[in-house]
Amino acid sequence: MELTVLVFLPAVAAALILLLPQKQEGLARWIALAASVAILALSIWMFFDFDKGQTGFQYVVRKEWVDVGSFNLQYFLGADGLSMPLLVLTTALTAASVLVSFSVTMRPRAYYACLMVLSTSVLGVFCALDFMLFFLFWELELFPMFLLIAVWGSGRKEYSATKFVLYTIFGSAFMLVGILVLAFSQGTFDIEQLGQAQIAGTAIPVGWVFLFLFIGFGVKLPIVPLHTWLPDAHSDAPTAVSVMLAGVLLKMGGYGILRMCVTILPGVADDYSVWFAAIGAVSILYGGFITLRQTDLKRLVAYSSVSHMGIVLLGIGALGSTALMGATYQMLAHGVITGLLFGMVGLMYDRTHTREIARLGGLARQMPLLATGMVFAGFGSLGLPALGGFIAEVTVFLGTFERYEWAVLMGIFGVVLSAGYILWTMQRVVFGPVRHEWDSLPDQNHWWEHSVVAGLAALVIVLGVYPALVMDMIGPAINTIMLRVGS
Amino acid sequence: MRDYTVFIPEYIAGGFAVLVIAIELFRPAIRKDYLAYLTALGALAWGVSALFFLGKDPNSYQGLIQLDNFTTYMRVLGAGIVFVVSLMSASYLRERTKTAAEYYGLLLVAGCGLVYMAAARELITAYISLELLSFCLYILVGFLKRDNLSSEASLKYILLGAFSSAMFLYGMSLIYGVTGTTTYDGIATALSTRASTTDAATVVGFMLILAGVGFKVSAVPFHMWAPDAYEGAPLPITAFLSTASKLGGFALILRLFSGAFAGNGGGSEWSWAVAIIAAATMTGGNLVAIQQKNLKRLVAYSSIGQVGYMLVVIAAIGYGDAAFGRDASAALILHITGYIVSTLLLFVALTAHYNRTNDDTIVGLRGLAETQPFLALVITVALFSFAGLPFFAGFATKLFMFQSATRTELYWVIGLAVLNSFISLYYYLMVIRQMYLFDPPEGATRWKVSPVLWAMGAALAVGVLFIGMYPQPLFKAADKAATPLFQQGADLHAQNEMPAGTTLAASTTH
Numbered sequence: 001m002e003l004t005v006l007v008f009l010p011a012v013a014a015a016l017i018l019l020l021p022q023k024q025e026g027l028a029r030w031i032a033l034a035a036s037v038a039i040l041a042l043s044i045w046m047f048f049d050f051d052k053g054q055t056g057f058q059y060v061v062r063k064e065w066v067d068v069g070s071f072n073l074q075y076f077l078g079a080d081g082l083s084m085p086l087l088v089l090t091t092a093l094t095a096a097s098v099l100v101s102f103s104v105t106m107r108p109r110a111y112y113a114c115l116m117v118l119s120t121s122v123l124g125v126f127c128a129l130d131f132m133l134f135f136l137f138w139e140l141e142l143f144p145m146f147l148l149i150a151v152w153g154s155g156r157k158e159y160s161a162t163k164f165v166l167y168t169i170f171g172s173a174f175m176l177v178g179i180l181v182l183a184f185s186q187g188t189f190d191i192e193q194l195g196q197a198q199i200a201g202t203a204i205p206v207g208w209v210f211l212f213l214f215i216g217f218g219v220k221l222p223i224v225p226l227h228t229w230l231p232d233a234h235s236d237a238p239t240a241v242s243v244m245l246a247g248v249l250l251k252m253g254g255y256g257i258l259r260m261c262v263t264i265l266p267g268v269a270d271d272y273s274v275w276f277a278a279i280g281a282v283s284i285l286y287g288g289f290i291t292l293r294q295t296d297l298k299r300l301v302a303y304s305s306v307s308h309m310g311i312v313l314l315g316i317g318a319l320g321s322t323a324l325m326g327a328t329y330q331m332l333a334h335g336v337i338t339g340l341l342f343g344m345v346g347l348m349y350d351r352t353h354t355r356e357i358a359r360l361g362g363l364a365r366q367m368p369l370l371a372t373g374m375v376f377a378g379f380g381s382l383g384l385p386a387l388g389g390f391i392a393e394v395t396v397f398l399g400t401f402e403r404y405e406w407a408v409l410m411g412i413f414g415v416v417l418s419a420g421y422i423l424w425t426m427q428r429v430v431f432g433p434v435r436h437e438w439d440s441l442p443d444q445n446h447w448w449e450h451s452v453v454a455g456l457a458a459l460v461i462v463l464g465v466y467p468a469l470v471m472d473m474i475g476p477a478i479n480t481i482m483l484r485v486g487s
Numbered sequence: 488m489r490d491y492t493v494f495i496p497e498y499i500a501g502g503f504a505v506l507v508i509a510i511e512l513f514r515p516a517i518r519k520d521y522l523a524y525l526t527a528l529g530a531l532a533w534g535v536s537a538l539f540f541l542g543k544d545p546n547s548y549q550g551l552i553q554l555d556n557f558t559t560y561m562r563v564l565g566a567g568i569v570f571v572v573s574l575m576s577a578s579y580l581r582e583r584t585k586t587a588a589e590y591y592g593l594l595l596v597a598g599c600g601l602v603y604m605a606a607a608r609e610l611i612t613a614y615i616s617l618e619l620l621s622f623c624l625y626i627l628v629g630f631l632k633r634d635n636l637s638s639e640a641s642l643k644y645i646l647l648g649a650f651s652s653a654m655f656l657y658g659m660s661l662i663y664g665v666t667g668t669t670t671y672d673g674i675a676t677a678l679s680t681r682a683s684t685t686d687a688a689t690v691v692g693f694m695l696i697l698a699g700v701g702f703k704v705s706a707v708p709f710h711m712w713a714p715d716a717y718e719g720a721p722l723p724i725t726a727f728l729s730t731a732s733k734l735g736g737f738a739l740i741l742r743l744f745s746g747a748f749a750g751n752g753g754g755s756e757w758s759w760a761v762a763i764i765a766a767a768t769m770t771g772g773n774l775v776a777i778q779q780k781n782l783k784r785l786v787a788y789s790s791i792g793q794v795g796y797m798l799v800v801i802a803a804i805g806y807g808d809a810a811f812g813r814d815a816s817a818a819l820i821l822h823i824t825g826y827i828v829s830t831l832l833l834f835v836a837l838t839a840h841y842n843r844t845n846d847d848t849i850v851g852l853r854g855l856a857e858t859q860p861f862l863a864l865v866i867t868v869a870l871f872s873f874a875g876l877p878f879f880a881g882f883a884t885k886l887f888m889f890q891s892a893t894r895t896e897l898y899w900v901i902g903l904a905v906l907n908s909f910i911s912l913y914y915y916l917m918v919i920r921q922m923y924l925f926d927p928p929e930g931a932t933r934w935k936v937s938p939v940l941w942a943m944g945a946a947l948a949v950g951v952l953f954i955g956m957y958p959q960p961l962f963k964a965a966d967k968a969a970t971p972l973f974q975q976g977a978d979l980h981a982q983n984e985m986p987a988g989t990t991l992a993a994s995t996t997h
Binding site for chain 2: 065066067068069070071135136139140142147150151158162169173180184
């Protein structure tokens with residue numbers, strides 16, 4: 001019941017917003033804010049109410065949905081230690097993205113409705129336990145994303161939006177084939193049951209099924225070489241969408257790999273784990289090198305995401321409980337940190353209307369608050385101790401070292417690169433000689449901007465100094481997966 | 488037994504047709520949209536009266552037509568199409584012609600033809616029903632007499648239609664020559680016991696019949712008439728063509744191929760041909776659709792592509808046994824229903840747009856999201872449903888359909904179908920792009936849709952989403968409709984277990 005409310009409350013808000021008469025369109029943002037604060041509060045309550053000692057799914061809702069021929073679909077939602085933190089992350093970033101776009105005045109009803117539908121779809125992905133329901137939520141995200149980028153974006157927005165949709169559909173076509181083959185071989189779409197069954201006798205070899213699912217999730221994660229949609233989508237998307245995209249949409253890929261690929265087909269995952277580690281390490285390094293030579297602030301953050309999501313894949317490749325916990329933690333930490341970083345870049349862009357690093361400089365003088373937030377987010381991104389990213393990276397590297405030390409060495413070099421590109425960027429954007437072009441621009445000056453920056457920064461610190469808060473919850477879920485992998 | 492009660496729903500439809508024509512005859516000045524509402528009322532009464540046949544024992548009229556759940560389903564669907572199309576025509580026709588009674592009368596009569604294509608269990612009856620539908624359509628396509636395009640379309644349609652009828656008849660005569668009977672049951676029995684020397688004639692007969700019905704549903708390479716007829720016809724008739732004509736064609740194919748041709752592995756002689764036609768149809772339709780500039784032609788080619796997907800099921804029925812055929816047919820009926828709802832939705836929106844702008848090019852939709860957001864949304868819903876995106880009818884029904892048609896012989900066609908779905912997404916997105924990403928032409932202002940079209944659009948859009956998200960009830964209905972198709976086949980199969988002499992005796996009693 002709680003989950004149903006959590007998932008569909010934003011959708012209801014979207015419907016309400018669309019029903020607003022044109023004269024009252026200013027109310028749209030308040031409805032969106034109310035809904036996102038409500039789901040944030042609900043998810044936090046669920047987070048603390050969650051029974052950490054118990055493995056398996058909680059808050060389960062299960063109803064008969066479609067029973068057609070050999071399709072037995074259920075409306076089946078549930079959260080475990082893996083999905084619960086991701087649900088909180090999603091609600092937190094939904095609220096953040098509503099707040100950073102509080103000043104949007106162009107067709108606000110459609111804008112906030114899209115944002116709310118996006119939130120519903122991501123929340124649905126994280127707690128759907130019927131494979132077809134999962135797929136539907138997965139695809140639902142495309143419609144609002146396409147419109148958000150294509151209508152409210154900037155630059156080559158149509159191109160980027162179309163590229164994003166085509167890449168995702170390309171991936172999900174493979175995924176759908178994988179889902180159908182899996183489900184028909186076992187006679188069920190129930191993810192919980194599939195996660196306990198021994199999969200054999202599929203119409204195509206299980207290795208192929210695994211690969212199909214992996215392509216679907218890998219496009220979203222993104223893995224090199226399926227990542228080229230990401231910089232385009234990010235740089236042309238409005239700020240709020242970048243926050244959502246980097247913060248939670250990429251996590252759908254990591255979550256999918258953990259929940260579907262690894263849990264349902266642990267044997268294949270074990271066979272292929274070296275590829276995971278290799279692709280992860282290549283993504284870290286390649287992403288890092290490409291990031292170094294970006295001239296556009298948003299593209300820079302986007303490519304750094306490719307690098308950071310490589311760490312997630314590297315951790316999954318190790319298939320050990322420490323590494324998997326690290327990978328999950330990295331998804332959370334990266335979500336909050338990059339969300340904040342994109343938020344800061346967006347606020348800066350709102351004022352200067354340029355993202356070109358060469359044109360910026362010395363902003364610490366003119367916008368001290370914004371510059372502080374930016375530097376803080378940058379430190380989080382490069383993995384400064386006592387901030388969230390550090391815990392995650394260390395855990396992943398520790399957990400992976402035993403199995404693939406070469407990959408860890410490559411990964412650690414990637415972290416050095418990230419320190420390089422972040423510090424260099426800060427030097428060029430925030431410090432250095434003051435440019436009088438930007439003299440008259442206001443600093444961070446609205447309550448909504450303050451609350452986003454303060455809220456996300458607080459989360460980064462909490463994740464950095466008190467990891468047990470989340471690790472205790474992730475632990476049992478990861479152990480369940482490890483039992484599958486071990487057997 | 489002569490049971491005239493089986494015709495009651497069509498008496499009602501026919502009665503209304505006569506009434507509509509009589510009213511205009513005696514009161515020529517009557518507002519033409521009143522006639523449309525009367526026709527809609529007639530269609531409603533027709534559809535409701537059909538429901539009384541639900542759950543009754545299947546009645547047959549001397550073995551010529553069969554009144555089972557399949558017929559009832561098609562009746563309700565046919566009446567629904569006539570209902571929507573007549574309402575759609577109300578303002579369209581009022582602005583364009585002075586006499587409209589024949590138009591509405593012919594709509595109802597064409598619907599009756601559709602019903603008996605589905606009900607016929609005998610070749611001559613099937614042929615007459617098919618011609619009844621076709622003749623009404625020939626006239627309806629050319630109804631805008633002053634419009635050269637409309638007349639040209641009608642003429643082209645008549646010529647090619649006559650050609651295809653000839654093929655169908657020739658095929659029938661060959662089958663009759665081989666089997667000595669025109670009833671489906673008799674053909675099935677005779678085919679399963681025939682001597683091997685008549686194989687060539689049988690195969691040619693199959694192919695000619697396939698060509699004849701392939702023309703009706705506009706399968707490649709018998710599709711040449713479709714784009715021209717679609718483009719020239721009045722817009723609501725284009726909707727009628729792409730729904731009723733296809734529904735009738737597939738109802739006839741299902742009845743004929745499942746009842747007469749599929750038994751005892753007979754499918755192996757024609758299934759491969761259907762599979763090849765299916766592959767050609769979906770690929771040809773989708774590839775040519777990409778290059779279209781005119782909306783009606785785009786819809787014509789895209790509907791050709793859709794027919795290709797549906798033909799895969801027919802091929803699968805030929806390869807499988809009765810239980811398999813039943814599941815596949817149920818999924819096909821479900822898909823056709825979803826397709827019809829989506830198509831009608833699209834045309835309701837296009838009619839509203841055309842009434843306002845008189846522009847049927849794709850570019851004409853520029854910036855519709857600004858000037859008429861409701862229509863833009865409705866068109867998007869319909870196109871996404873055609874493309875088979877999740878949450879829309881097309882996804883669920885296509886998924887069920889391909890899954891139920893999956894056989895090792897057909898893997899290649901199904902793979903091709905999935906590939907084609909992606910191609911189709913491209914040109915649907917091109918239309919959606921015009922509406923959402925471009926600004927409206929200079930001077931365009933916001934406008935309102937007439938309440939009737941608005942209500943129909945909203946209702947059909949909800950229908951598309953409902954089928955997409957909760958297909959269960961409709962599937963149950965489609966399953967019930969598909970059951971009787973294969974019951975006779977199963978009975979027949981049981982008969983064939985008996986000694987050959989009794990089978991022949993049984994067949995001669997028909």
